[in-house]
Amino acid sequence: MSKAVPAEKRASAKPTINDIARLAGVSKKTVSRVINQSPLLNEDTREKVKAVIRDTGYVPNPQARALALGRNFLIGIIHDNPNAQMILNMQQGILEALRDTEFEMVVRPVDRGSATMMDDIRSFIMRQRLYGVVIMPPISENDEIARLCRELGCRYVRMGSARLDDDAHMVASNDRDVVAEATRYLIAQGHRRIGLVAGPHGFRSARERREGFESALAEAGIRLPRNLIADGQYTFESGITATESLLDQSPPPTAIFASNDEMAAAVLYTARERGIAVPEELSIVGFDDTPIASRVWPPLTTVRWPIVAMGRSAALKLIRGLDSGDDEGGEPSTFLSTLVRRGSVAPPTRTD
Amino acid sequence: MSKAVPAEKRASAKPTINDIARLAGVSKKTVSRVINQSPLLNEDTREKVKAVIRDTGYVPNPQARALALGRNFLIGIIHDNPNAQMILNMQQGILEALRDTEFEMVVRPVDRGSATMMDDIRSFIMRQRLYGVVIMPPISENDEIARLCRELGCRYVRMGSARLDDDAHMVASNDRDVVAEATRYLIAQGHRRIGLVAGPHGFRSARERREGFESALAEAGIRLPRNLIADGQYTFESGITATESLLDQSPPPTAIFASNDEMAAAVLYTARERGIAVPEELSIVGFDDTPIASRVWPPLTTVRWPIVAMGRSAALKLIRGLDSGDDEGGEPSTFLSTLVRRGSVAPPTRTD
DNA sequence: GGGCTATAGGAAACCGGTGTCATTTACAAG
DNA sequence: CTTGTAAATGACACCGGTTTCCTATAGCCC
Numbered sequence: 001m002s003k004a005v006p007a008e009k010r011a012s013a014k015p016t017i018n019d020i021a022r023l024a025g026v027s028k029k030t031v032s033r034v035i036n037q038s039p040l041l042n043e044d045t046r047e048k049v050k051a052v053i054r055d056t057g058y059v060p061n062p063q064a065r066a067l068a069l070g071r072n073f074l075i076g077i078i079h080d081n082p083n084a085q086m087i088l089n090m091q092q093g094i095l096e097a098l099r100d101t102e103f104e105m106v107v108r109p110v111d112r113g114s115a116t117m118m119d120d121i122r123s124f125i126m127r128q129r130l131y132g133v134v135i136m137p138p139i140s141e142n143d144e145i146a147r148l149c150r151e152l153g154c155r156y157v158r159m160g161s162a163r164l165d166d167d168a169h170m171v172a173s174n175d176r177d178v179v180a181e182a183t184r185y186l187i188a189q190g191h192r193r194i195g196l197v198a199g200p201h202g203f204r205s206a207r208e209r210r211e212g213f214e215s216a217l218a219e220a221g222i223r224l225p226r227n228l229i230a231d232g233q234y235t236f237e238s239g240i241t242a243t244e245s246l247l248d249q250s251p252p253p254t255a256i257f258a259s260n261d262e263m264a265a266a267v268l269y270t271a272r273e274r275g276i277a278v279p280e281e282l283s284i285v286g287f288d289d290t291p292i293a294s295r296v297w298p299p300l301t302t303v304r305w306p307i308v309a310m311g312r313s314a315a316l317k318l319i320r321g322l323d324s325g326d327d328e329g330g331e332p333s334t335f336l337s338t339l340v341r342r343g344s345v346a347p348p349t350r351t352d
Numbered sequence: 353m354s355k356a357v358p359a360e361k362r363a364s365a366k367p368t369i370n371d372i373a374r375l376a377g378v379s380k381k382t383v384s385r386v387i388n389q390s391p392l393l394n395e396d397t398r399e400k401v402k403a404v405i406r407d408t409g410y411v412p413n414p415q416a417r418a419l420a421l422g423r424n425f426l427i428g429i430i431h432d433n434p435n436a437q438m439i440l441n442m443q444q445g446i447l448e449a450l451r452d453t454e455f456e457m458v459v460r461p462v463d464r465g466s467a468t469m470m471d472d473i474r475s476f477i478m479r480q481r482l483y484g485v486v487i488m489p490p491i492s493e494n495d496e497i498a499r500l501c502r503e504l505g506c507r508y509v510r511m512g513s514a515r516l517d518d519d520a521h522m523v524a525s526n527d528r529d530v531v532a533e534a535t536r537y538l539i540a541q542g543h544r545r546i547g548l549v550a551g552p553h554g555f556r557s558a559r560e561r562r563e564g565f566e567s568a569l570a571e572a573g574i575r576l577p578r579n580l581i582a583d584g585q586y587t588f589e590s591g592i593t594a595t596e597s598l599l600d601q602s603p604p605p606t607a608i609f610a611s612n613d614e615m616a617a618a619v620l621y622t623a624r625e626r627g628i629a630v631p632e633e634l635s636i637v638g639f640d641d642t643p644i645a646s647r648v649w650p651p652l653t654t655v656r657w658p659i660v661a662m663g664r665s666a667a668l669k670l671i672r673g674l675d676s677g678d679d680e681g682g683e684p685s686t687f688l689s690t691l692v693r694r695g696s697v698a699p700p701t702r703t704d
Numbered sequence: 705g706g707g708c709t710a711t712a713g714g715a716a717a718c719c720g721g722t723g724t725c726a727t728t729t730a731c732a733a734g
Numbered sequence: 735c736t737t738g739t740a741a742a743t744g745a746c747a748c749c750g751g752t753t754t755c756c757t758a759t760a761g762c763c764c
Contacts, residue, residue, distance in 0.1 A: 064720035416750035
């Protein structure tokens with residue numbers, strides 16, 4: 001009696017495996033077997049223990065489990081992304097894959113540019129002993145991070161616009177092909193002077209998109225003057241500057257492909273500012289299909305990549321641990337993007 | 353010699369506290385004291401151990417720590433937010449507060465509407481034994497979740513548009529006041545027929561914003577006809593419908609306040625679709641200052657709330673554990689939003 | 705120099721699970 | 735009836751830290 005724990009304390013205290021074992025009249029090892037769905041268990045025992053677990057609302061302590069198993073159940077997301085919606089969609093896909101597993105998702109934005117970035121990532125992985133990480137674009141293009149993961153023995157999957165790594169470590173979209181398709185679409189509408197707002201130098205995605213653009217033009221026998229290519233930084237502001245330099249050309253382009261939606265929105269913004277009618281005088285194509293693309297007027301023709309599915313695939317690659325084998329029968333590594341046709345493209349009203 | 357571990361294995365294996373103790377020639381308890389900065393330690397010993405820790409790159413296993421300490425170091429973020437940028441900004445604020453602490457951030461989007469939502473949240477908290485959670489608007493308005501947290505003994509802080517809870521559990525913005533200010537601004541420009549795209553019924557933030565709007569009108573002696581209030585759901589699509597019903601009135605309003613930027617963007621979109629000039633024929637004010645507000649043309653006048661600072665404050669409230677005392681000397685609980693004046697507001701060209 | 709206290713440091717138990725291996729039980733075959 | 739075999743279960747060490755309690759040593763005083 002004197003040993004009795006006060007009722008209110010017991011109620012709030014989380015039951016442990018020992019409590020369950022005692023209440024069910026079995027050893028804790030047996031409870032452990034029930035939790036881990038071991039096949040070598042008498043059905044009656046299993047049911048009895050399960051009943052106690054249900055009644056008490058027992059949940060195994062993941063820290064203890066992690067410690068005993070020598071691994072944990074945390075998947076990290078590393079990103080440095082300007083595109084908030086993409087990150088959220090990716091997280092959604094990852095969580096769909098993680099649902100009903102014991103894995104949890106830990107998010108870590110990093111600051112490219114920061115001198116301590118690599119150290120930040122290292123301590124992120126080490127501190128929590130992450131099971132694996134998903135690296136989002138554009139930081140995924142940084143090979144050093146992949147090397148760091150290997151060094152730390154941490155599983156990783158990189159998301160990106162091209163195959164930067166082997167299938168087990170990569171989920172990629174086919175930027176080049178779909179940009180070529182988008183460009184052919186502009187050409188089919190009758191455009192011949194098409195400007196490009198390119199992405200930042202050194203970014204693989206920027207290169208892929210540019211190459212897709214150029215290949216479609218070349219294929220149609222259209223020469224691309226150097227001054228119809230303007231560099232951007234994937235930001236709205238850089239898009240404004242780039243667009244101004246394109247529209248200052250004479251004659252100006254009748255269509256512009258912007259390497260992402262932020263910059264496409266900047267093209268539209270700048271056109272409006274100058275009183276240029278879209279799409280009548282200027283057609284615009286973007287890339288990403290962020291929410292902004294469908295919220296401006298006219299809504300932007302753009303490229304949508306199946307980001308949720310890619311996130312799910314990335315997470316499944318991690319937790320299935322395919323990285324240890326060369327079996328490719330697992331999750332797909334390349335996803336096809338699609339051109340979404342909206343109101344920002346029309347045949348040119350002016351021909352040069 | 354025969355007991356020697358292969359060099360390559362040793363290199364990749366993470367050192368444990370025992371390794372450090374052995375290398376430093378002390379007991380693991382002493383190492384533990386160094387880690388936890390215990391004052392009763394000889395300085396020489398401390399330095400010796402620290403040196404070994406540095407050399408080996410030892411990082412304490414957080415799982416083991418969590419187990420031994422009976423608590424862990426995970427802060428959960430619960431959100432069901434349509435506004436991706438806001439979530440990211442909030443995460444940034446929280447991470448700033450968590451930087452250089454041993455806490456890690458775990459994110460969980462939930463689906464209001466889903467029948468399993470409460471169970472999802474319960475298992476989210478239970479499974480990882482979260483140290484605390486930050487609940488984002490609008491789901492933060494759900495009192496049941498707060499009750500669940502208390503029941504589970506999990507610290508929590510709610511973010512929102514009004515004080516829904518005591519200071520220790522709440523970080524709020526002053527929506528009502530700032531919306532009144534925005535409305536007074538429209539009135540000062542000469543607007544008298546001002547429409548409202550309201551937020552969803554049952555949302556505290558929607559109510560606060562509506563009340564701020566109505567109070568400013570009342571204060572100026574302006575009657576607000578019932579048909580100049582249209583209900584929205586904080587989504588772009590609902591904003592379109594709401595705007596259409598407002599613009600169908602005769603005479604139509606010369607200005608519209610939309611309860612968030614998504615819907616403000618919808619007002620602009622619909623106006624463009626109908627060939628209504630903004631801001632000449634219709635002024636628009638939004639709320640949130642999401643990226644979209646500054647990327648449409650004309651850029652939207654809107655309300656910006658200091659979301660990063662609020663996130664930081666929320667995290668600090670959690671980890672400082674102020675919830676156990678009534679000491680209010682800690683983090684601020686109310687943050688002031690500001691009106692950002694851009695190009696979507698002008699004096700009316702038409703007077704009725 | 706002996707006995708005292710203060711204090712650094714160690715031994716062992718513990719947190720809540722899991723792995724290994726031994727033991728018990730049930731049942732079929734010899 | 736004994737024995738062999740497989741299934742079911744338990745005892746105990748262990749994961750990597752922390753805490754409690756105790757010991758050994760040093761410094762101090764008389």
